Amino acid sequence: MHLGGESFIEDQYAENFADSGMGAPAKAARMALGALMLQTKLASTDAGTFAWSQGNPYLQYFLGYESYRDEKPFDSSMMVYFRKRLNLKELSEINELIHGKYSKKSGSSEDEDKEDQGGSAGGSGNQGKLIVDASCAPADIRYPTDLSLLNEAREKSEHIIDRLHEPLKGKEKKVRTYRKKARRDYLRAAKRRKLSAKELRKAIGKQLRYLKRDLEHIHGLATRSSLGRLKRKEYRDLLVISELYRQQNQMYEKGTRRIEGRIVSISQPHVRPIVRGKASAPVEFGAKLSVSLVGGYAFVFG
Numbered sequence: 001m002h003l004g005g006e007s008f009i010e011d012q013y014a015e016n017f018a019d020s021g022m023g024a025p026a027k028a029a030r031m032a033l034g035a036l037m038l039q040t041k042l043a044s045t046d047a048g049t050f051a052w053s054q055g056n057p058y059l060q061y062f063l064g065y066e067s068y069r070d071e072k073p074f075d076s077s078m079m080v081y082f083r084k085r086l087n088l089k090e091l092s093e094i095n096e097l098i099h100g101k102y103s104k105k106s107g108s109s110e111d112e113d114k115e116d117q118g119g120s121a122g123g124s125g126n127q128g129k130l131i132v133d134a135s136c137a138p139a140d141i142r143y144p145t146d147l148s149l150l151n152e153a154r155e156k157s158e159h160i161i162d163r164l165h166e167p168l169k170g171k172e173k174k175v176r177t178y179r180k181k182a183r184r185d186y187l188r189a190a191k192r193r194k195l196s197a198k199e200l201r202k203a204i205g206k207q208l209r210y211l212k213r214d215l216e217h218i219h220g221l222a223t224r225s226s227l228g229r230l231k232r233k234e235y236r237d238l239l240v241i242s243e244l245y246r247q248q249n250q251m252y253e254k255g256t257r258r259i260e261g262r263i264v265s266i267s268q269p270h271v272r273p274i275v276r277g278k279a280s281a282p283v284e285f286g287a288k289l290s291v292s293l294v295g296g297y298a299f300v301f302g
Contacts, residue, residue: 009033009094013085027074030064032082033094038062039079050076092299099297131293139271139286144264146248147200150207151186152266153241154179157214160238163229164221172224175217182210201252208252211245240269 013029038059039049050072053059057068065073086094142148158179165174189195189203218238227235244263251259264285265271276284292299 009097013090027078027082028064031074032086034063035074035079036082036086046079047076049079050074095297095299099294099299132290134288134290136274136276136284136288137286138284139265139268141265141268141271141285144285146204146251147186147189147207149244149264149266150204150211150248151183151190153244154182154207154211154214156234156237156266157211157218157241160230160234161214161217161221163234164218164225164227166229167225168221175221177214177217178210182207185210204248204252208245208249211241212249215242215245237266240266243269 010029013032014026017026035049035053038044038052039046042049042052044052053063053073060068060073063073158177161175161177168174185203185206189199192199195203227238230238240263244266247259247262251257262273263269264273271285271287274284274286274288276282289300
């Protein structure tokens with residue numbers, strides 16, 4: 001990680017730590033960055049990356065060790081802290097620093113700039129050619145519709161109601177959710193080959209009212225039971241469902257199809273619809289990626 005005798009990546013990484021002299025020594029930036037690179041290249045889990053580095057002398061050298069060690073290079077739980085300390089912003093800055101160091105060292109960028117400027121040493125100050133392209137990393141989700149999303153949200157909210165009512169069995173009557181009727185209403189619309197705009201709006205309105213009733217029941221049960229009974233995923237789903245209801249209800253009342261930060265997947269709420277304009281897939285769902293090629297170096301931005 002030393003370019004030109006300067007440990008600028010170590011300095012960048014050291015900003016994450018307090019200079020108090022307390023606690024265990026921090027892992028080197030080379031180990032942290034190298035571990036993240038290995039995990040991406042091997043497409044492995046945290047524990048898998050740890051296992052690979054423990055038994056491979058070549059990977060240990062890549063992580064900064066001068067000789068093979070049979071001991072643990074680091075605990076697998078350290079991968080969580082590596083990701084926190086080297087976030088997207090930090091990695092982008094490191095990429096730019098590496099590019100700047102190697103460009104000055106090789107001088108290749110300056111030669112290319114002179115050629116692009118017609119060989120004139122006192123050109124207009126342009127820095128060669130910039131190639132930019134945008135793409136999408138599609139997420140593995142089913143094609144979302146407002147009706148199917150509301151039905152999924154309703155089913156998950158009913159499951160949460162069942163979980164919260166468990167300690168109240170025998171003490172009070174279970175709240176009514178009308179789940180069978182709501183399911184029939186959804187299937188009646190979903191199985192139709194074609195729905196008019198009026199029929200679709202009516203079906204969405206019904207599911208919104210069912211979901212609103214369930215959320216109100218959950219709010220009431222939380223005061224008599226405890227949200228601590230929910231698993232982490234269930235509690236996360238509850239937060240996503242609440243925001244999904246707010247978005248869908250706002251679009252329903254205003255009669256619009258657009259809203260900022262629109263949720264298209266409850267399991268992956270970070271996924272966003274991206275208009276691609278392709279004949280086969282006019283809209284893709286995933287993360288938007290931008291790639292810039294500068295002086296032979298590729299910069300990827302999410």
